[in-house]
Amino acid sequence: MKFYIKQNKVLFIVTILVNVIASLGYVFMAILLQQLLDIALGKDMQHFVRMVLFSIFYFAVLGIFLYLQSLLSKKVICKIMRQIRSDVFQGTVNHSIEDFNKKNTADYISIITNDVKMIEDNYLLPLFEVVQYAVIFTASFLLMIYFDIIVTVYVIAAIAIMFLIPGFLGNSLEKRQKRYSSKLADFTVSLKDMLSGFEIIKSYSMKRYVIQRFNKENDETINSKYSVDRLLALNEGVSSFLALMVQIVVLFLSAYFIITGRITVGTLLGMVQVSSNLANPLVMIFTNIPKIKSIQPIVEKLQSISQYSLSHLQKEHISSFDFCVCTKDLGFSYDKQKEVLNEINCTIEKGKKYVVVGKSGCGKSTLIKLLAGYYSDYAGTIKYDNRELGLLDRNDVAQLSSIIHQNIYMFDETIHDNICLHEDYPQEMIDNVVMESGLAEFISEIPEGLLHQVGENGADLSGGQKQRIAVARALIRNKPILILDEGTSAVDMQTAYDIENRLLQIKDLTIITITHHLRTELLEKYDTIICMDYGKIIEKGTFNELVSNNSIFLNNLS
CATH class of the missing domain: 1.20.1560.10 (ABC transporter type 1, transmembrane domain)
Known part of the structure; x- marks a missing residue:
């Protein structure tokens, strides 16, 4: 005092x-x-x-x-x-x-x-x-x-x-x-x-x-x-x-x-x-x-x-993602007793598209949260362009990726504010992400348009509308990595397909998708499918490679 x-x-x-x-x-x-x-x-x-x-x-x-x-x-x-x-x-x-x-x-x-x-x-x-x-x-x-x-x-x-x-x-x-x-x-x-x-x-x-x-x-x-x-x-x-x-x-x-x-x-x-x-x-x-x-x-x-401080140590700044994010012998536990991830080895290359599949509770969401820098107390290594994640500034790492979660949070403000989050963007960029996210039809049907108030945590919106806004929120920031954690699960199958298909066509965008909706026409567009079970990667490869090897994940295709 x-x-x-x-x-x-x-x-x-x-x-x-x-x-x-x-x-x-x-x-x-x-x-x-x-x-x-x-x-x-x-x-x-x-x-x-x-x-x-x-x-x-x-x-x-x-x-x-x-x-x-x-x-x-x-x-x-x-x-x-x-x-x-x-x-x-x-x-x-x-x-x-x-x-x-x-x-x-x-x-x-x-x-x-x-x-x-x-x-x-x-x-x-x-x-x-x-x-x-x-x-x-x-x-x-x-x-x-x-x-x-x-x-x-x-x-x-x-x-x-x-x-x-x-x-x-x-x-x-x-x-x-x-x-x-x-x-x-x-x-x-x-x-x-x-x-x-x-x-x-x-x-x-x-x-x-x-x-x-x-x-x-x-x-x-x-x-x-x-x-x-x-x-x-x-x-x-x-x-x-x-x-x-x-x-x-x-x-x-x-x-x-x-x-x-x-x-x-x-x-x-x-x-x-x-x-x-x-x-x-x-x-x-x-x-x-x-x-x-x-x-x-x-x-x-x-x-x-x-007076909270992340660390008293000087962290290395990182402003770009140039080559890859890779993990070696990655392990993690929330309670120090039961392992959620065990010996995860994978490489996420810049500009490529990855889909992570597996049963609920197998560690998919935990893996992407670790890659995004959410947690620091992990075993093994996570490297951004050969630089250890633990030595990098956590705020810088957060600026490299956008995450669209299944449960989307909306501020009690306008659609425009929930997309831009009070940052200035040209109207052309806003219009583009509204189209790419599938929001355009909804916006055209409401008198206020982008100035429509969404209510407490988007109470005045449907689940699909909230997820479209979340997609637009992620796209407008133009970050090099986009992570979809069941990010299109609340929209209808056709809209989900359209959104993912548009995202997969963005050349320099690195995408990591977690999904339970295993649709052949989308899986074929991913560079690598990573299949997880019990906290481990049990197989990975292209869709054609996994099909030719009679992969166990094929039983879940819709």
């Missing part, structure tokens, strides 16, 4: 100064009250009029500073909150696909929303309150000495006891805040999971179950929050009791000193006012200090994400 305060140090310092002035102005009202009462008791009208005029001016200036105090503190908090959210989101986006997938998406949502809000509520707001009330307490303490030293000694004794409270509760509160943050993340994950499956819930009459599940998660989250609030309540209760004792000590001692003639009635009023400025600030200070300390685990979590 110190980093963000330093970034806004000018505004922060100005806010603190205004805070100090406003707090001092609030405290010295006690002197005004003391003098006003003594003047009234002395029946000095001339002094009384001057005091009234001065008080009007004093309160007007104090009101301005109180407004500035509130305004500036809110402004600096808003700036810091914006920077924290921006840094955490940027750090999240900087994650590799491999590292990003180690958490549920809802975890990141919870961190950016819930945890950042906890920073505001339990660090920034309490920090300004501690500064404000520390000034009020210090000034009030000095005024108390000014009014009477003996009363001050008794006040110090009560304050010493109050100093012990945050130390007893701080560590326990920190642990509970950490558990509460974790529970908020779990709650967000569960809520996202249930709402994402809304159609399944309605179709399979799961309403009763999801309500019970939600209530259980909600109860656990609230109980976790209440465990934090319960400790805060104990801290506030004890602090308030001791603060009340301070005021009682001041009141009774002051009354005694009036009887003995040591102080005036005006001084009694001033001391009572000052004692409240001692007691109440102490309550706020000792309430907020545990909050500030308890937020440290949350701060560390946010820093770990916002």
